Amino acid sequence: MASQQAxxxxxxxxxxxQNLWRTDLMSTIKADPKYWCFALWCGPCSSYVLRKRALYxxxxxxxxxxxxxxxxxRCGESKCPEFCLxxxxxxxFGNSVGSTRFLLQDELNIRTTKCDNCIIGFMLVLGYLACLCRILALVTGDDEIEDAAHILTCMSDTVYYxxxxxxxxxxxxxxDKRDGMFGPSPMTIPPMQQMSRLDQPYGPTVGYPPAYGASPYGQPQPPPHQGYPAPAPGFPPPSASAYPPPGAYPPPQQPPGYWR
Incomplete structure (x- = not known):
């Protein structure tokens, strides 16, 4: 019970x-179309490779x-981890994908955006709805409900995969980002105790932008400017009244017949 609450x-x-995924779900096909096709047609193989890579x-x-x-x-993982994976x-398959996701989130301090949560939630709700229609069609024996359940199942499977x-x-x-393929150096392997999911402290932010008010070295950052760069040293001048200098411009010419 305590572990469940934790x-x-x-x-x-x-x-x-504080960190976000480098690519949101809507942009993954454009970001890496080859791997997306591999993950679509060989989902279990992709999940195996990613979990092993997540464990360094x-x-x-x-x-x-x-x-x-x-x-x-409790599955004898220590004796034959490759076979268990x-x-x-x-x-x-679904649990393996979700577990790898939680593993990366807890290690790298990543949160999912609201848009990604809506997509994942829609996938889950559609699956539950298809399952309920299947049960209802089995209980009632209605052909129309059976057809609706078949359509929902096809939609659910398409969205799921x-x-x-x-x-x-x-x-x-x-x-790829964690291992330095988008930066100068890869992250170091975390110590053994960090791989325990429930008692693990939240992961580092190495290679990720720090949160506002914090820095990678623990020193507070000054508040950012409101969308504008900081002024250069010595500008603006101490006294704006000195500009333009006296005599820099000729006096304006008055038109003929102009009365002061």
Missing amino acids: FIAKAENRKFF GDMTRYKCCAGYMPCSG ATEVCCC TVCACMQTQHKIEL
């Missing part, structure tokens, strides 16, 4: 993480569903 608290705190290739750190499910640590991605491909492409791009 997991719920951890999930709620992800809303306040060290399978001794592997736990079933990354430690987020009640079965985690292959079983997870084939038999529990499409969104999962987008999520896995999003994870792959984020791992």
Whole structure:
């Protein structure tokens, strides 16, 4: 019960993480179309590769569903982690994708945008609705409900596999960022205790923009200017009344017949 409450608290705190995914779900196809196709047609293979890469290739750190499910640590992962991971991605594909997502979020301090949450929520609601229609058609035996359930199931499967491909492409791009493919140097491997999901402190922000008011070195940052660059030293001049200098311009000419 205590571990369940800790997991719920951890999930709620992800809303306040400061970093964002490098690419949102709507832009993953454009960002990496080749990997998106690979994740769509070979979803379990993609999930296996991403989980192993998220663990820095060290399978001794592997736990079933990354430690987020009640079965985690009880499936003999320490004896044959590769086989257990292959079983997870084939038999529990959705959980494997979601677990890798939580693993990256907790390690890299990443929160999901509202738009991405709406897309994932729509996928889940559509799946539940299709399941309920299937049950209702089975109970009533109505052909029209059966046809509606079949249509909803096709829609749900299409959305499910499409969104999962987008999520896995999003994870792959984020791992590229973490491993230094978009920057000068990769991140270091976290210590062993950081891979325990529920008792792990929130991850570092190495390679990610710091939150407002903080810096990577713990020193407070000055507040930013309101959309404008800081003025150069010595500008504006101390006294604006000295500009223009006296005599710099001739006096204005008055038209003929002008009365002062």
